[in-house]
Amino acid sequence: MAKKKKPTLNFATDWSYAPAPESTDHVTIENRYDLFIGGKFVPPSKGNYFNTINPATEKRLSSVAEAEKTDVNRAVKAARTAYDKYWSKLTATERGKYIFRIARVLQERAREFAVIESLDGGKPIRESRDIDVPLAAAHFFYYAGWADKLEYAFPGRTAEPVGVAGQVIPWNFPLLMAAWKIAPALAAGNTVVLKPAETTPLTALKLAELLRDIDLPPGVVNIVTGAGNTGAALVNHPGIDKIAFTGSTAVGKIIQKAVAGTDKKYTLELGGKAANIVFEDAAIDQAVEGIVNGIFFNQGHVCCAGSRLFVQESIHDELIDRLKDRMETLIVGDPLDKNTDIGAINSKMQLKRINAYLKIGTAEGAELYQSACAVPEKGYWCRPTLFLNASQSHRIVQEEIFGPVLAVQTFRTVDEAISKANNTPFGLSAGVWSDKGAKVFKVSNQMRAGVVWANTFNKFDPSSPFGGYKESGVGREGGVHGLLPYVRLT
Ligand code: NDP
Secondary structure, three states: OOOOOOOOOOHHHHOOOOOOEOOOOOOOOOOEEOEEEOOEEEOOOOOOEEEEEEOOOOEEEEEEEOOOHHHHHHHHHHHHHHHHHOHHHOOHHHHHHHHHHHHHHHHHOHHHHHHHHHHHHOOOHHHHHHHHHHHHHHHHHHHHHHHHHHHHHOOOOOEEEOOEEEEEOOOOOHHHHHHHHHHHHHHOOOEEEEEOOOOOOHHHHHHHHHHHHOOOOOOOEEEOOOOHHHHHHHHOOOOOOEEEEEOOHHHHHHHHHHHOOOOOEEEEEOOOOOEEEEOOOOOHHHHHHHHHHHHHHHHHOOOOOOOEEEEEHHHHHHHHHHHHHHHHOOOEOOOOEOOOOEOOOOOHHHHHHHHHHHHHHHHHOOEEEEOOOOOOOOOOOOOOEEEEOOOOOOHHHHOOOOOOEEEEEEEOOHHHHHHHHHOOOOOOEEEEEOOOHHHHHHHHHHOOOOEEEEOOOOOOOOOOOEOOOHHHEEOOEOOHHHOHHHEEEO
């Protein structure tokens, strides 16, 4: 007798949630934002502004100043003056108090920051509310605590600030990246010029308002908006003592060349292509959750995303069935809806890049699977995607896609898993799923990756260092390690 097929629930058609939109009436977005230099908002020298849009609706949210070289000069000068005249002379305890204040006010205004982050960047409100903003505040709290304890951070050494830090951040975690950069810089006694990404400048500008409102001394933090040219002007400025960059490996290489032969300190947090390895003895449902979180969190716009899945051959079919079932339950749509799991792709350009990889993967011979969910008509969207039967030489396996696209491969032995996982130009993060502690230790010790998660994925904490090997970058951010690039030790 033929086996009866079990009835399946089609989440795309049989199940729907009532909308649960987060309100926006407590949020003010100005029609236009100037540059934040010397504690004030000032117009850009050439009077140019560019639009920032909501990627979920394609509607304009605001216009933002485009900083020219002269504006970057002004900002660096303001940061230098603030450093010489005020910030470097302040006692460490007083410096710490300012940073604690930033953390507290950020917490108080968390809802406003979360909504703006979701509007400007497209990420689900559940993530901006529960991860981005609380973690950003946690970074300020954490580093505020270090401000008057630097002698304990580096026992037997004296830690001096380096001076003015130039910081360039990407669009995937706009506020959180600003916090990762600004908090340790200020705690160690430096002043800052920060350039947010072109597509997501609004939470950095809100942060500028916050810094002004808490009376942070003028010039201690300056925020210059603009495109890649503004970033390049900042990086190449001779008045910058330390560069902190998060973004693509391609731009990271340009920056590394630019600092060669100077005495600028630098840290580069670049791309990744993390292996997520599931052994046959893993708790399979837990692993499926970890895979989903690893690749679909923040639409896959995550440098440490678990974008290469390695499944032990014996459990491949069962795991993939369960993963597909789970993917069918994921809701793609309005980032402000609290039911949404996957929001909008950050920009038209990024969607184009992801779609190009979908074509490349198919042409390379991998098998494309996408969940059947509905997506809104307007805006930039990509359904959660798997590429099955991928192989090591495929571009979708070797290159960073930065979208909700997972390349799946199999392995038979522990050694095969390790060698396949390490066969990548990147080395930012990895995940290992197994019931056996000894196996987890063996594999994680042999991963050439800055962070290895065991039976979990994408967990972050301000006290934990983060950074890469190989083309994933240079230096560490977070924890005591994250203070090191901002000090000179004697
Ligand atoms: P970029 O590396 O171009 O952007 C990161 C930041 O650097 C932005 O603020 C950008 O400005 C700025 N920038 C661009 N060119 C220069 C330059 N020559 N000198 C100094 N600063 C510069 O990333 P993209 O936005 O172009 O994304 C491209 C790809 O990079 C993605 O598909 C993804 O693969 C990867 N990426 C990785 C990230 C990570 O965290 N590892 C983060 C973001 C992207 P602007 O925004 O105006 O271009």
